Amino acid sequence: MPRSAIRALVAVVVAAPFIVFARRSASEAVGGIPAPQEASAAPTEPGLQTVVFAGGCFWGVEAVYEHIKGVTDAVSGYAGGTRETAAYDAVGSGATGHAEVVRVTFDPAAVSFEQLLQVFFSVVHDPTQLNRQGPDVGPQYRSAIFFANEEQARVARAYIDQLTRQKVFKRPIVTQLTKLEAFYPAEEYHQDFAERNPTHPYIVFHDTPKVRRLEHEFSALYR
Numbered sequence: 001m002p003r004s005a006i007r008a009l010v011a012v013v014v015a016a017p018f019i020v021f022a023r024r025s026a027s028e029a030v031g032g033i034p035a036p037q038e039a040s041a042a043p044t045e046p047g048l049q050t051v052v053f054a055g056g057c058f059w060g061v062e063a064v065y066e067h068i069k070g071v072t073d074a075v076s077g078y079a080g081g082t083r084e085t086a087a088y089d090a091v092g093s094g095a096t097g098h099a100e101v102v103r104v105t106f107d108p109a110a111v112s113f114e115q116l117l118q119v120f121f122s123v124v125h126d127p128t129q130l131n132r133q134g135p136d137v138g139p140q141y142r143s144a145i146f147f148a149n150e151e152q153a154r155v156a157r158a159y160i161d162q163l164t165r166q167k168v169f170k171r172p173i174v175t176q177l178t179k180l181e182a183f184y185p186a187e188e189y190h191q192d193f194a195e196r197n198p199t200h201p202y203i204v205f206h207d208t209p210k211v212r213r214l215e216h217e218f219s220a221l222y223r
Contacts, residue, residue, distance in 0.1 A: 033122040033168055036114040038158035041151055048072060049108055051116065052079055052146035052180050054099035055125030056133025060207035061102040063194035064124050064214050069223045070111025075103045076186040076193070079146045079178075086184035094138035101146060103183050113152060115221060117159050120145070121175075123214045128171035134206055143173075146180035153177055 043049070055061050058076035065074040078086040081098035085091070091098045104116060121127050131139045147153040160173050185191075194203045194211075215222045 054144040073105040144176040
């Protein structure tokens with residue numbers, strides 16, 4: 001059975017408890033999660049920037065960031081492994097070193113890196129789950145930020161320290177900070193998956209609620 005079909009089946013089986021968990025996480029974290037106190041330095045050159053986020057299945061991560069003003073592109077893909085093993089079935093084994101990721105291209109004049117981080121930690125996923133998100137289990141679903149430069153690493157590290165110090169989450173944050181070595185786009189059928197498959201069971205139960213939370217919690221950023 002294709003892994004996408006397995007995901008759909010799992011989504012139906014675990015939908016009710018996961019929805020309860022998602023709502024509980026939202027009340028514990030999203031409702032009062034603070035913005036980053038550490039600000040990025042002003043860009044030395046004008047233009048677009050990129051950052052790569054890993055927060056579970058890339059379908060939902062991509063769906064959230066595609067609805068943020070100032071994000072010009074969001075591409076599902078793989079990072080953390082090698083080109084030779086950057087294929088969906090191989091990554092799905094959990095043994096290739098890859099994470100399912102989304103490369104986010106954004107205009108810092110319209111949306112800040114700090115705002116993207118706040119969305120990542122409050123809407124995109126639960127950063128306290130180790131090597132899993134909801135029904136998806138394995139290191140390929142780990143929480144990670146593949147930073148493009150040391151400035152992104154500095155701000156992300158400071159934000160994790162801030163959230164930990166302020167005890168925003170009841171459990172430790174397990175998000176990894178890793179320098180991006182390479183990004184490999186996922187297969188074409190994974191791109192814009194949520195937008196093209198809005199009635200897919202996995203999307204309905206796990207990803208559409210994230211987009212709705214984005215609209216509710218970050219209405220000024222939502223498009």
